[in-house]
Amino acid sequence: KAGVTQTPRYLIKTRGQQVTLSCSPISGHRSVSWYQQTPGQGLQFLFEYFSETQRNKGNFPGRFSGRQFSNSRSEMNVSTLELGDSALYLCASSLGSSAYEQYFGPGTRLTVT
Amino acid sequence: GESVGLHLPTLSVQEGDNSIINCAYSNSASDYFIWYKQESGKGPQFIIDIRSNMDKRQGQRVTVLLNKTVKHLSLQIAATQPGDSAVYFCAENNDYKLSFGAGTTVTVRA
Numbered sequence: 001k002a003g004v005t006q007t008p009r010y011l012i013k014t015r016g017q018q019v020t021l022s023c024s025p026i027s028g029h030r031s032v033s034w035y036q037q038t039p040g041q042g043l044q045f046l047f048e049y050f051s052e053t054q055r056n057k058g059n060f061p062g063r064f065s066g067r068q069f070s071n072s073r074s075e076m077n078v079s080t081l082e083l084g085d086s087a088l089y090l091c092a093s094s095l096g097s098s099a100y101e102q103y104f105g106p107g108t109r110l111t112v113t
Numbered sequence: 114g115e116s117v118g119l120h121l122p123t124l125s126v127q128e129g130d131n132s133i134i135n136c137a138y139s140n141s142a143s144d145y146f147i148w149y150k151q152e153s154g155k156g157p158q159f160i161i162d163i164r165s166n167m168d169k170r171q172g173q174r175v176t177v178l179l180n181k182t183v184k185h186l187s188l189q190i191a192a193t194q195p196g197d198s199a200v201y202f203c204a205e206n207n208d209y210k211l212s213f214g215a216g217t218t219v220t221v222r223a
Binding site: 004031033035042043045048050055056058090092101102103104105106107 | 209
């Protein structure tokens with residue numbers, strides 16, 4: 001079974017631009033979560049989607065948004081990029097309940113200049 | 114603030130020895146924990162999980178212990194190998210999200 005895939009793997013953007021990252025979950029998984037990883041803050045939860053509905057959201061500004069499609073694939077968008085948005089963005093998928101383990105993709109490395 | 118935390122940021126282990134990585138949590142209602150391993154340039158990899166109705170769970174060369182009384186869990190790696198060098202995170206799984214500790218970097222000495 002294929003794992004979680006994320007595209008693109010690397011991205012360089014300029015301050016003020018916006019970016020869209022994509023995540024395809026493991027086949028059969030209906031929950032997709034997004035995390036930001038930085039050296040200073042570690043792994044921080046962004047949001048989680050299940051059946052196209054956001055069930056939980058972390059403490060990030062409104063510039064960070066996401067969505068999930070009917071095939072469970074998910075995208076996250078960051079608008080008006082800031083230097084501090086440079087990070088590894090990780091997507092994780094699970095069967096759907098808090099009782100199930102989450103499996104991570106390789107991440108998208110975003111650099112904002 | 115952080116709901117889970119690791120005791121030591123780094124751990125150096127001789128190849129073949131056992132490794133013990135510790136983690137403390139603050140929410141006594143927490144009932145599901147996961148250990149992840151992250152190698153350089155990769156996403157976190159699921160190692161093992163444990164639920165609050167268990168005290169111990171074993172996998173291949175790994176054991177997780179959960180002490181609900183003191184809100185502490187540990188990951189034990191038997192016969193540590195060079196491939197075990199990585200950053201290890203404990204995470205609390207609740208409300209459809211994971212809350213991670215800061216991570217312990219394990220370095221295996223040959």
